[in-house]
Amino acid sequence: MTRFAAGDRVRVLALHKDGHVRIPYYIRHRTGQVTQYCGTYLNPEDLAVGHTSGPAVDLYRVAFAQTQLWPDDGIPSQDTLVIEIYDHWLAPEKDSDDAP
C-alpha cells in the first residue's frame, strides 16, 4: 500500500539534506497533484555514499501548475511541470501547513 495515489494533492518538503539530493530547490514547498506511482527505487541519497542495500523508496510523478512555480506574468494557466519525487519528500497537502 503506497502513501499516495494518482489524484492526491501533495506538498514537497524542504528537508535541508546535504549531499546528493535529487529534489531541486525550485520544487520545494510547492503543492501539486500526484499523476503516477512509479514503483520503488533505491534512494539516490544513499547510493551516492555507497549504501546500495536499501531500503527502496516509493517514487511518484507529481504535476504542478507552472503559474504556481514562477512569478512571471503571462504563463498560460494550463501549463504544467511534472517531476519525480521520492516518498520521504512528500506530505499530504492538507496536513502540511507547518511542514518544513
Next chain:
Amino acid sequence: MMPHDHDHGEHEALIIEDEAGNIEAKIVVDALQQVLAQKGLLTAHEVTAAIAKLESPGLHLGAQIIAKAWTDLDYKARLMSDGRAAVQELDIPVTEARIIVVENTPRVHNLITCTLCSCYPRSILGQPPSWYISKAYRARSVREPRAVLKEFGLDLSLDMKLVVHDSNADMRYLVLPEPPSDLANHTRLELEAMISRDHLIGVARDVT
C-alpha cells in the same frame, strides 16, 4: 581582469585544460586506464568495445519506436502503458529502469529536460546533444519553456497545454509526436526518416 564578486565554482566548467591543452578529466582517466591495464584488469579492446556500445544507440532506434507506434495502434497502447517492455519488443536493449512515453496531441505539447544533470534515454537515443546538458537549457526549460521553444523555432499557441517533464530521478522519457497528416501515404521507413531527435525531446513538434 574584470573584478569578480562571486565564487568561481559558480561558472560552468565544461572543459578544463592545462597549458598543454590536456583536459583535466582526460588526464585522470588516462592515468587510471594505464594503471588498470598494467595490472591486467583492463585491455584497450575492452575500452573501445565499451565506447562502441555507448555510441551504437541513436535516433534511428527512437524513430523505429515512433513509426511503429504510428502504424500499429496495439503497439502504441503497449508503448504508452509500459514503455520499457514495448521498446524491448523491437530488440532494443533498454538499460533504464522505466521508459515513460508522453504523447503530443492537437492540444498538448510535451518537453523533456533534466534540470539536475543530463538524464536522457541513452540506451535508446545514445548521448544527448550538448545543448541538452548546458546549464542554460536545464534552467530555462523549466523557468521559461515557451521562450526556449521559440528559440528552437517552435511558437506554441497560447491555448496549447505545455507539459515540461523534469527527469530528475529514475524515469526516462520519450515524446511521441503527432503523426504527419499524410501518414497513410508513407512507408514505415519513410516515416522513420522524418523523425528527428528534437521531436523526441520536444523542442520540435510537427513531423512533415
